[in-house]
Every structure is written in structure tokens, then in C-alpha cells.
Amino acid sequence: MWEMASQRIAFGKTLVEIGKENKDLVVLGADLSSSTKTSFFEKEFPERFFNCGIAEANMMGVAAGLAASGKTVVASTFAVFATGRCYDQVRQSIAYPALNVKIVASHAGITVGGDGASHQTAEDIALMKVIPNMKVVVPVDAIETKKAVRAIIEEEGPYYMRMGRSDVPTITDEGDNFKIGKASMMREGSDVTIIATGIMVSQALKAAEMLRLEGIEAMVVNMSTIKPLDSTTTLMAAKKTGAVVTAEEHSVIFGLGNSVAITLGEKYPVPLKRVGIPDTFGESGEWNELMIKYGLTPDDIVSAVEDVIKQK
Numbered sequence: 001m002w003e004m005a006s007q008r009i010a011f012g013k014t015l016v017e018i019g020k021e022n023k024d025l026v027v028l029g030a031d032l033s034s035s036t037k038t039s040f041f042e043k044e045f046p047e048r049f050f051n052c053g054i055a056e057a058n059m060m061g062v063a064a065g066l067a068a069s070g071k072t073v074v075a076s077t078f079a080v081f082a083t084g085r086c087y088d089q090v091r092q093s094i095a096y097p098a099l100n101v102k103i104v105a106s107h108a109g110i111t112v113g114g115d116g117a118s119h120q121t122a123e124d125i126a127l128m129k130v131i132p133n134m135k136v137v138v139p140v141d142a143i144e145t146k147k148a149v150r151a152i153i154e155e156e157g158p159y160y161m162r163m164g165r166s167d168v169p170t171i172t173d174e175g176d177n178f179k180i181g182k183a184s185m186m187r188e189g190s191d192v193t194i195i196a197t198g199i200m201v202s203q204a205l206k207a208a209e210m211l212r213l214e215g216i217e218a219m220v221v222n223m224s225t226i227k228p229l230d231s232t233t234t235l236m237a238a239k240k241t242g243a244v245v246t247a248e249e250h251s252v253i254f255g256l257g258n259s260v261a262i263t264l265g266e267k268y269p270v271p272l273k274r275v276g277i278p279d280t281f282g283e284s285g286e287w288n289e290l291m292i293k294y295g296l297t298p299d300d301i302v303s304a305v306e307d308v309i310k311q312k
Contacts (some may be wrong), residue, residue: 001169001206002169002170002171002202003169003170004167004168004169004170005141005142005143005167005168005170006037006142006167006168007106007139007141007142007145007163007164007168008035008036008037008106008163008165009037009142010142010143010145010146010149011036011037011076011104011106011145011146011149011163012036012037012038012039012040012041013037013040013146014145014146014149014150015027015038015040015041015074015149016040016041016044016045018149018150018153019041019044019045019048020044022072022153024070024071024072025048025071025072025073025074025153026048026049026050026066026071026072026073026074027041027042027045027048027049027050027073027074027075027076028049028050028051028052028059028062028063028066028073028074028075028076029042029049029050029051029052029059029076029077030051030052030053030054030055030056030059030076030077030081031051031052031053031054032076032077032078033049033051033076035078035106035107036076036077036078036104036106037106038074038076050062056077056081056082056085056086057085057086057088057089059075059077059086060075060086060089060090060093060094060101060103061089061093063075063094063099063101063103064089064093064094064097064099064101067094067099067100067101068097068099071100072100072102072153073099073100073101073102074101074102074104074153075101075102075103075104076103076104076105076106077105077106078105078106078107078108078112078119079105079106079107079108079109079121079124079162080107080118080119080120080121080124081105082103082105082124082160083103083105083121083123083124083127083128083160084121084123084124084127087127090103090128090131090134090158091131094158095131095132095133095134095158096132096133098133098157098158099157099158100156100157100158101158101159102152102153102158102159102161103128103158103159103160103161104149104161104163105124105160105161105162105163106163106164106165107119107163107164107165108121108124108162108163108164108165108198108249109121109122109164109198109199109249109250109277110122110249110277110282110287110290110291110294110296111164111165111166111199111249111287111290111291112164112165112282112287113165113166113284113285113286113287113290114284114285114286115284116282116283116284117281117282117283117284120281120282122249122250122251122276122277122281122282123250123251123254124160124162124250125138125160125162125226125248125250125254125255125256126250126251126253126254126255126258128160128227129226129227129254129255129259130254133157133158134158134159134160134227135152135157135158135159135160135180135181135225135227135228136159136160136161136162136225136226136227137151137152137159137160137161137162137180137224137225137226138161138162138197138198138223138224138225138226139161139163139198139224140168140171140172140197140198140199140201140202140222140224141168141169141170141171141172141202142168142170143170143172143173143174143176144172144176144178144224145163147178148161148178148224149161151178151179151180152180155180162198164198164199164249165287166199166287168198168199168202169202171186171201171202171205172184172222178224180225180228181225181228181229181230182225182230182233183195183221183222183223183224183225183230183233183234184221184222184224185219185220185221185222185233186201186204186205186220186221186222187205187208187218187219187220188217188219189208189217189218189219189220189241190217190219190240190241191211191216191217191218191241191243191309192211192216192217192218192219192241192242192243192244192245192305192308192309193218193219193220193221193237193238193240193241193243193244193245194207194208194218194219194220194221194244194245194246194247194301194305195221195223195234195237195244195245195246195247195256195260196220196221196222196223196246196247196248196256197222197223197224197226197247197248197250197256198248198249198250199249200247200248200249200275200296200301201220201222201247203247203291203296203297203298203301204218204220204247204298204301205220206298207298207299207301207302207305208220210298210299210302211302211305216305216309218305219237219240219241221233221234221237223256223260226255226256226259227259229259229260229263231263231267234260234263234264235263235264235267235268238264238268238270239268242270242271242312243270243271243272243305243308243309243311243312244260244264244270244271244272244273244308245272245273245274245275245301245304245305245308246260246261246272246273246274246275246276247275247276247296247301248274248275248276248277249276249277249291249296250276250277251276251277251278251279252274252275252276252277252278252279253279255276256276257272257274257275257276258274260272261274270312271308271309271311271312272308273304273305273307273308274304275295275296275300275301275304276295276296277294277295277296278294278295280294282294
């Protein structure tokens with residue numbers, strides 16, 4: 001249905017392009033550059049790449065120091081390490097002084113697959129979005145990843161950007177607009193709104209086609225910025241359809257669904273159901289099998305839609 005492509009490779013190649021334009025761009029790694037694809041930048045600009053080793057907390061401190069010296073810094077490692085292992089350094093040294101550090105994490109969510117619960121993170125968005133000054137971006141595919149990397153580097157201040165390990169469907173076009181804090185309409189609909197992020201946007205589009213066969217027209221929204229949330233589009237969609245389902249490869253407790261629920265609860269309450277990872281750790285397995293086990297399939301979205309429509 002769609003071509004599959006790597007967000008990590010798109011990220012690495014875009015860093016090289018920007019590095020040629022911006023001589024103040026510095027990239028840091030934590031002994032995982034071949035996996036995060038910052039190795040592309042390392043090969044092209046060895047004098048502007050620093051491997052901080054398996055010392056992620058120190059990497060964030062180095063990033064803060066370089067940013068305080070006027071550099072634009074990209075610090076990259078796996079999501080579970082970028083957020084959990086060095087939370088204090090991110091909060092105190094990067095976010096509190098609002099330094100120009102972009103934390104770009106790969107291998108997020110349960111689609112890491114065989115590495116299991118120790119390397120899977122369903123709480124990284126929650127940890128980052130609650131920190132003042134921190135903005136959180138989750139691009140949907142390789143094309144949007146390229147645009148998101150450029151956008152976060154061009155803007156001042158701290159960012160957290162999340163990518164998965166596996167190749168993902170390419171569902172956007174090069175000509176599509178991308179703006180931080182602005183959702184994009186993937187499909188119009190009048191009966192229900194599905195607000196999704198990351199890999200779950202393609203799952204939502206598949207679910208919308210399944211729902212169409214039932215006579216239900218679902219609007220699908222790609223919420224690529226989790227913080228700041230596009231409340232304008234969220235409220236518009238809720239008013240138009242009267243029911244909302246959120247979908248994310250993240251814990252349902254404090255991710256996209258939580259932000260949408262708060263926005264609607266305060267301003268325009270409608271029936272709402274959240275599709276995401278339940279309050280549990282993951283496990284080792286093939287990523288597509290884990291998506292089924294943890295309720296992240298088009299069938300799960302269809303079931304949630306059917307439930308909220310009954311509540312209208």
C-alpha cells in the first residue's frame with residue numbers, strides 16, 4: 001500500500017545537509033551512532049562530532065556546555081536512555097536555561113522489538129512533555145522526519161524528537177507543509193475523529209478505510225507535535241465529528257491521548273477513547289506481533305471508534 005522507509009536514515013542524511021549549511025551545528029552520540037545514523041555526520045564532519053560513550057548523562061552535560069558557548073547541538077541516542085537515564089541533566093542543564101539542544105531519540109516504543117522491555121520505552125513522551133521549555137515532536141515518516149529535523153534546528157530552544165527503529169510507511173509527500181505546533185489533516189470525515197501520532201497514523205488510515213465499509217466516515221489527523229499541542233485543530237475536529245479516538249505507540253497514561261483529553265475536557269467535552277500501550281512494560285518479540293498484543297492495530301482503532309460512536 002505504501003513504501004517503507006527508515007526515519008533514522010532520513011535523520012542522518014538531513015544532519016549532513018544541514019551541517020554543510022550551518023558550521024555551528026555539533027552532533028553528539030553515546031556509542032550508538034551506527035544505530036541512530038549520526039554516523040553519517042561523523043564521517044562527513046569528524047571535527048564536529050563527539051562520541052561521549054556509554055555515558056548519556058555526561059553527553060547531556062556536554063551538549064549544554066556547547067550550546068551555552070553558542071553552538072547548535074544535536075544529542076542522539078536510544079529513547080529509553082535519552083529520557084530516563086539522564087532526566088536530571090536534561091531538566092536542569094538543558095531545559096531550565098532553555099539552551100539550544102535538540103535531543104533526537106531513536107528506537108522508541110515497543111517496535112524496538114526483540115531488545116525487550118529494557119530497551120523499549122512507553123513513557124518517553126510523558127517524561128519530556130512535562131518539562132517546562134521542552135517541545136516534543138514525533139514525525140510520522142521519513143519525509144516528515146527530514147522536515148522536522150530542519151524545523152527543530154532552525155528554532156531556538158530545547159526539543160525532544162522521537163523516532164522508531166523499524167521502517168515505517170511513507171504517507172506524506174515532499175510538498176506537504178510541516179510546521180511545529182500544527183497538525184495535518186490526513187483524511188476528512190464527519191462521524192468521528194482519529195487523532196494519531198507516529199506509526200499510529202498509518203494504522204489510523206487503515207482503520208478509516210475499514211470503517212468506511214461500515215458506513216462510518218472517519219477524519220484522521222496527524223498530530224506530529226505533541227507539545228505544543230494543536231488545540232485549534234483538535235477542537236475544530238471534535239466540534240465537526242462529536243467523537244474522538246487517539247492513537248499512539250506510547251503509554252495511554254500521559255501521552256498524546258492525555259493531552260487531547262485535557263484540551264477537550266476543559267473546552268469541548270465529547271466522547272473520547274485512547275488507543276495506546278496499557279500500563280505495562282513491553283517484552284521481546286517481532287514488532288508487528290507486539291503491536292497486536294498491546295492493542296495497536298487498525299482493528300483496535302476500529303473497536304474504539306465503534307465504542308465512542310455509541311456514546312454520541
